[in-house]
Amino acid sequence: MSVIDLRSDTVTQPSAAMLDAMAKAATGDDVYGEDPTVNHLEAELAKRLGFAAALFVPTGTMSNLLGLMAHCERGDEYIVGQQAHTYKYEGGGAAVLGSIQPQPLDVQADGSLDLAQVAAAIKPDDFHFARTRLLALENTMQGKVLPLEYLARARSFTREHGLQLHLDGARLYNAAVKLGVDAREITQYFDSVSVCLSKGLGAPIGSVLCGSEALIGKARRLRKMVGGGMRQAGILAAAGLYALDHNVQRLADDHANAQLLAEGLRAAGFEVEPVQTNMVYVAMGDKAEAIKAFAAERGIKLSAAARLRMVTHMDVSRGQIEQVVATFVDFSRK
Numbered sequence: 001m002s003v004i005d006l007r008s009d010t011v012t013q014p015s016a017a018m019l020d021a022m023a024k025a026a027t028g029d030d031v032y033g034e035d036p037t038v039n040h041l042e043a044e045l046a047k048r049l050g051f052a053a054a055l056f057v058p059t060g061t062m063s064n065l066l067g068l069m070a071h072c073e074r075g076d077e078y079i080v081g082q083q084a085h086t087y088k089y090e091g092g093g094a095a096v097l098g099s100i101q102p103q104p105l106d107v108q109a110d111g112s113l114d115l116a117q118v119a120a121a122i123k124p125d126d127f128h129f130a131r132t133r134l135l136a137l138e139n140t141m142q143g144k145v146l147p148l149e150y151l152a153r154a155r156s157f158t159r160e161h162g163l164q165l166h167l168d169g170a171r172l173y174n175a176a177v178k179l180g181v182d183a184r185e186i187t188q189y190f191d192s193v194s195v196c197l198s199k200g201l202g203a204p205i206g207s208v209l210c211g212s213e214a215l216i217g218k219a220r221r222l223r224k225m226v227g228g229g230m231r232q233a234g235i236l237a238a239a240g241l242y243a244l245d246h247n248v249q250r251l252a253d254d255h256a257n258a259q260l261l262a263e264g265l266r267a268a269g270f271e272v273e274p275v276q277t278n279m280v281y282v283a284m285g286d287k288a289e290a291i292k293a294f295a296a297e298r299g300i301k302l303s304a305a306a307r308l309r310m311v312t313h314m315d316v317s318r319g320q321i322e323q324v325v326a327t328f329v330d331f332s333r334k
């Protein structure tokens with residue numbers, strides 16, 4: 001029985017063609033700056049996203065951490081969504097390792113932060129307070145795409161208030177594909193962007209932080225400090241380059257599969273939130289553990305949550321989505 005894993009788009013396996021590209025990668029010692037494939041990936045992504053420089057790192061968590069630490073000093077503050085990855089799901093790294101105070105705010109229904117609330121949270125220049133330095137957004141945010149018009153406003157807002165603007169773009173390309181725009185249309189508004197290659201793009205490992213020469217220079221020093229300086233990392237960068245060349249436009253298939261899943265579940269009477277990209281949220285209430293166990297017996301891996309998240313990705317086919325819908329229908333008739 002082939003397993004259908006809908007817990008996250010991080011579970012994808014590298015394809016044979018990707019593994020082949022990794023095996024053939026030219027490598028060198030990247031801590032010496034001598035890995036040609038890493039250098040190529042960094043230059044390529046910086047160019048594609050409109051930045052002067054980029055840095056390859058093992059994880060999105062490290063990429064966000066280095067971004068925050070490169071923008072902020074000890075005793076500074078960043079404003080961030082209460083439900084954002086950079087606040088809630090990264091072990092408190094910015095506070096623990098960077099001595100940067102988070103100021104979380106509730107995320108709006110569309111995935112944005114209300115700029116009036118952000119303005120109210122900015123601390124006056126007074127020694128009682130941490131120095132507010134940065135606004136961190138996430139796109140997609142739980143599968144929702146931030147409107148370009150909002151990003152333009154966030155950009156002017158941060159300029160007016162002397163803040164830097166960072167994007168956790170773990171799923172930047174899902175947002176770009178959904179909007180039907182070049183990713184640069186999104187990244188143009190930010191001072192730094194973290195992009196994950198190991199989510200929907202299907203690489204096994206790797207994220208890239210993009211920014212100015214000065215910011216990335218600082219992040220490179222910090223990467224060494226936190227133990228993220230890798231040696232012949234070209235084998236990993238090759239997977240990232242392969243992903244960027246082959247797996248971006250196909251994200252539209254994941255989005256279509258997510259719609260199919262949502263429609264099937266709604267037709268079966270489940271309460272499903274509107275779907276924009278590759279994430280489907282279903283209200284399971286106190287049935288979360290029961291559906292997880294029921295689906296597991298049928299080869300479907302789910303998380304257990306009252307607000308159940310299911311994520312489509314390149315290793316889940318349309319036929320398998322139909323199987324998942326059928327499983328939920330059986331469950332509802334139990």
Ligand SMILES: Cc1ncc(COP(=O)(O)O)c(C=O)c1O
Pocket residue numbers: 010058059060061062064085086138168170171196198207
């Ligand atoms: C929105 C978002 N940002 C950052 C990350 C961190 O990525 P990593 O797991 O590579 O540390 C994740 C991981 O799932 C994520 O969903």
